[in-house]
Amino acid sequence: xxxxxxxxxxxxxxxxxxxxxxxxxxxxxxxxxxxxxxxxxxxxxxxxxxxxxxxxxxxxxxxxxxxxxxxxxxxxxxxxxxxxxxxxxxxxxxxxxxxxxxxxxxxxxxxxxxxxxxxxxxxxxxxxxxxxxxxxxxxxxxxxxxxxxxxxxxxxxxxxxxxxxxxxxxxxxxxxxxxxxxxxxxxxxxxxxxxxxxxxxxxx
Numbered sequence: 001x002x003x004x005x006x007x008x009x010x011x012x013x014x015x016x017x018x019x020x021x022x023x024x025x026x027x028x029x030x031x032x033x034x035x036x037x038x039x040x041x042x043x044x045x046x047x048x049x050x051x052x053x054x055x056x057x058x059x060x061x062x063x064x065x066x067x068x069x070x071x072x073x074x075x076x077x078x079x080x081x082x083x084x085x086x087x088x089x090x091x092x093x094x095x096x097x098x099x100x101x102x103x104x105x106x107x108x109x110x111x112x113x114x115x116x117x118x119x120x121x122x123x124x125x126x127x128x129x130x131x132x133x134x135x136x137x138x139x140x141x142x143x144x145x146x147x148x149x150x151x152x153x154x155x156x157x158x159x160x161x162x163x164x165x166x167x168x169x170x171x172x173x174x175x176x177x178x179x180x181x182x183x184x185x186x187x188x189x190x191x192x193x194x195x196x197x198x199x200x201x202x203x204x
Contacts, residue, residue, distance in 0.1 A: 048147055049200025052087040056080065056148075060157050067160030077161045081152050088148045092141035094198030095131050097123065106199050109133045140194050147185045150178035 063076040095114055096106050107116040113128025152158050159174055166174060 048088050048144055048151070049091040049198070051200045052084045052091065052148070053151065055087075056084040056152070057155075060152075060155050064157040064161040067157040069161035069164070074161055077158060081158065085145055085148045085152075088144040089141045091199050091201075092144050092194075092196070093133065093137055095196045096198060097127070097131070107131070109137060109196070136192060136194060137196070139192060140189075140196075143185050143188055146181050150181040150185070153178035153181075 059080055060077065063073060063080050065073045069077060093109050094106055095109055096104050097114070098104055105116055105118055107114040107123075109115075109131050111133050113125065114123060114131035116123055153174060163170065163174060
């Protein structure tokens with residue numbers, strides 16, 4: 001009886017069936033910003049070829065020496081960003097199809113059709129014409145460069161390596177630019193979708 005009375009005095013306003021859920025989110029603003037950064041990077045990475053993004057995320061901490069760059073590591077980081085960006089650009093011009101055995105084959109889109117990478121396979125000219133190079137391919141390749149730039153700017157190792165001591169204005173730009181690029185590019189990818197399923201992209 002004493003325990004029951006003490007509990008009622010401790011929680012006098014509680015009613016049956018009502019549960020108080022404590023606020024467990026005690027993260028600091030910096031921790032929330034870091035969490036949001038990882039979520040944004042993961043979302044943007046879905047718009048890019050998987051292999052290029054994985055290679056960049058795997059090698060950037062190594063090449064940049066975790067953001068503590070000397071001239072050699074800075075050159076290596078610049079080369080990594082350039083090569084991965086070029087890979088994202090070129091892979092937007094690839095596509096895939098299934099042969100008569102159900103095997104998935106890849107090729108590069110050209111003005112005449114699809115140039116199959118595996119020389120042992122062939123595709124009829126009538127079907128190849130459906131894979132011809134179009135303006136939307138260049139548009140998506142340009143967007144991929146922008147999205148990869150945003151992903152690279154979200155990587156603090158790369159930012160600290162290439163911009164070790166930015167001014168206040170430059171820091172504001174480095175913080176806001178990838179967010180703006182990500183939002184605008186994501187909207188454009190939705191408004192102008194592509195039907196290609198190239199190397200590193202999910203298959204339908």
